[in-house]
Amino acid sequence: MAQARKLAGPGLSEAEAIDRAKQGDAESFEALYALHKRRVYSLCLRMTGNTAEAEDLTQEAFLQLYRKIATFRGESAFSTWLHRLAVNVVLMHLRKKSLPEVSLEASLEPQQDEGPKKDIGGPDKVLTGAIDRVNLARAIDSLPRGYRLIFVLHDVEGYEHNEIAEMMGCSIGNSKSQLHKARMKLREILKESRAEEAAGR
Amino acid sequence: MNCAEFQKLLPDIMESGGNAEEEAHLKSCAVCSALVQDLEQIAESARLLLPMQDPSPRVWAGIREALEREGLVRPPLGTARFRPQVAALNPRRWLTGGHLLAVAALLLFAIGILWFTNHATQESRPVATASVPSAVAPAAIDEDDARLLTAVEQKSPALLPTYRENLDTVNAYIRDAQRRVEQDPDDMGARDHLLRACNQKALLYEMAMARFGE
Numbered sequence: 001m002a003q004a005r006k007l008a009g010p011g012l013s014e015a016e017a018i019d020r021a022k023q024g025d026a027e028s029f030e031a032l033y034a035l036h037k038r039r040v041y042s043l044c045l046r047m048t049g050n051t052a053e054a055e056d057l058t059q060e061a062f063l064q065l066y067r068k069i070a071t072f073r074g075e076s077a078f079s080t081w082l083h084r085l086a087v088n089v090v091l092m093h094l095r096k097k098s099l100p101e102v103s104l105e106a107s108l109e110p111q112q113d114e115g116p117k118k119d120i121g122g123p124d125k126v127l128t129g130a131i132d133r134v135n136l137a138r139a140i141d142s143l144p145r146g147y148r149l150i151f152v153l154h155d156v157e158g159y160e161h162n163e164i165a166e167m168m169g170c171s172i173g174n175s176k177s178q179l180h181k182a183r184m185k186l187r188e189i190l191k192e193s194r195a196e197e198a199a200g201r
Numbered sequence: 202m203n204c205a206e207f208q209k210l211l212p213d214i215m216e217s218g219g220n221a222e223e224e225a226h227l228k229s230c231a232v233c234s235a236l237v238q239d240l241e242q243i244a245e246s247a248r249l250l251l252p253m254q255d256p257s258p259r260v261w262a263g264i265r266e267a268l269e270r271e272g273l274v275r276p277p278l279g280t281a282r283f284r285p286q287v288a289a290l291n292p293r294r295w296l297t298g299g300h301l302l303a304v305a306a307l308l309l310f311a312i313g314i315l316w317f318t319n320h321a322t323q324e325s326r327p328v329a330t331a332s333v334p335s336a337v338a339p340a341a342i343d344e345d346d347a348r349l350l351t352a353v354e355q356k357s358p359a360l361l362p363t364y365r366e367n368l369d370t371v372n373a374y375i376r377d378a379q380r381r382v383e384q385d386p387d388d389m390g391a392r393d394h395l396l397r398a399c400n401q402k403a404l405l406y407e408m409a410m411a412r413f414g415e
Contacts, residue, residue, distance in 0.1 A: 026274040033261060041256040058256050059263045066264075066273050131246040133377045134394045140247075155247035161216070180212035183240045190243070197384070 018078060022070050033062055036079065040086045046152045047090045049141050057093055061086040087153065091167055094145070131190065139189040147182035154179050202226045207233050215240060249370050253397045346372070349409055367405055374398040 012020070012031060020028035040061055045054035065082055072081060140148060140156075149168070153159045154175070159167075161175040168175070207214075207226045214223055215237070227234055268274045346368050353364045375398045381391035 024274050029274055038255050042254055055256050055260050059260050062264050063267055131242055133374050134381050134391060136246050155244045156250055176212045176216055183243050186243050187239050
């Protein structure tokens with residue numbers, strides 16, 4: 001349980017650090033950062049695919065956390081609260097980057113040539129064997145932005161389609177369809193990379 | 202039902218399962234069956250991806266500066282300024298004796314792999330498939346894993362499955378990265394993954410030490 005976690009500070013539990021941070025205690029802020037920075041940064045990096053952007057967004061997420069920490073009442077786990085806050089920071093950032101006249105839903109749709117191909121072919125197209133995690137991480141990075149966001153939120157971070165639809169301002173059906181296309185695209189990328197490896201041997 | 206019809210419905214089938222007709226097509230069609238298997242495997246593998254990277258120190262420096270500027274923090278008693286908790290975050294506080302050796306062995310293992318592959322690259326270009334000798338293989342690390350799990354089992358049996366799962370996951374990551382480095386010693390990305398994977402495992406040990414101590 002998050003509240004019982006021990007921090008890397010002087011014997012503080014997470015709950016104690018949160019209480020102290022609400023009073024403006026500097027060391028407790030830093031202890032909370034040390035505990036959660038990796039998860040938040042990894043989330044930002046996977047969602048944006050860009051190191052500099054991910055660092056800026058991590059900074060923004062923690063600043064918002066510290067500005068709002070007094071409103072944290074403990075109804076959900078602190079890590080869940082922070083995680084949701086970080087996702088919203090990233091989505092707001094991406095929304096601002098999109099052209100104002102284009103809706104988020106439309107801006108998430110990749111160009112036609114970026115989308116996955118239909119698979120009504122023969123069994124030679126099958127992705128056989130275990131998936132190498134290094135390859136998978138690279139393939140996720142190379143996904144078009146809209147696909148990457150939905151895939152990371154659903155398959156990596158474990159959000160449900162109704163939560164994603166609410167956060168992203170799209171329909172549940174759109175979330176399901178984008179996730180499916182993302183997985184299809186990943187399959188395509190992984191198959192290509194496996195074929196390249198085999199050819200290079 | 203044909204493949205096109207089945208695949209059109211696949212997003213919903215993957216979410217909530219198919220009806221009798223869809224199940225029948227899945228059983229009889231090798232192409233659709235392989236497709237579903239691949240998609241399930243991709244989703245399953247994604248769930249095992251770990252948060253692997255730390256942000257650079259400049260992120261915390263920026264946060265600290267903003268907190269001070271906005272007056273959101275009060276400095277600790279007796280200090281004029283918000284100081285980093287280097288001592289509190291120092292793993293030496295928790296690591297002693299054999300545990301320190303285990304963590305050191307992990308990092309040496311990663312460095313050893315990188316040195317060996319680098320060495321092999323320099324001496325035998327363009328051969329990129331040099332295998333790592335068994336002397337560098339992580340046999341000693343497996344013994345450490347077993348010791349760690351025994352300690353967890355003795356002190357907090359409820360946490361044993363979590364630690365075992367985390368170790369399995371990070372070991373699999375190390376193996377994947379190691380294989381990539383062996384295949385292509387010039388692949389800097391794979392080297393980076395290997396170092397980060399070993400760091401992640403070292404962190405797992407540190408967390409165990411912090412929780413259970415000596």
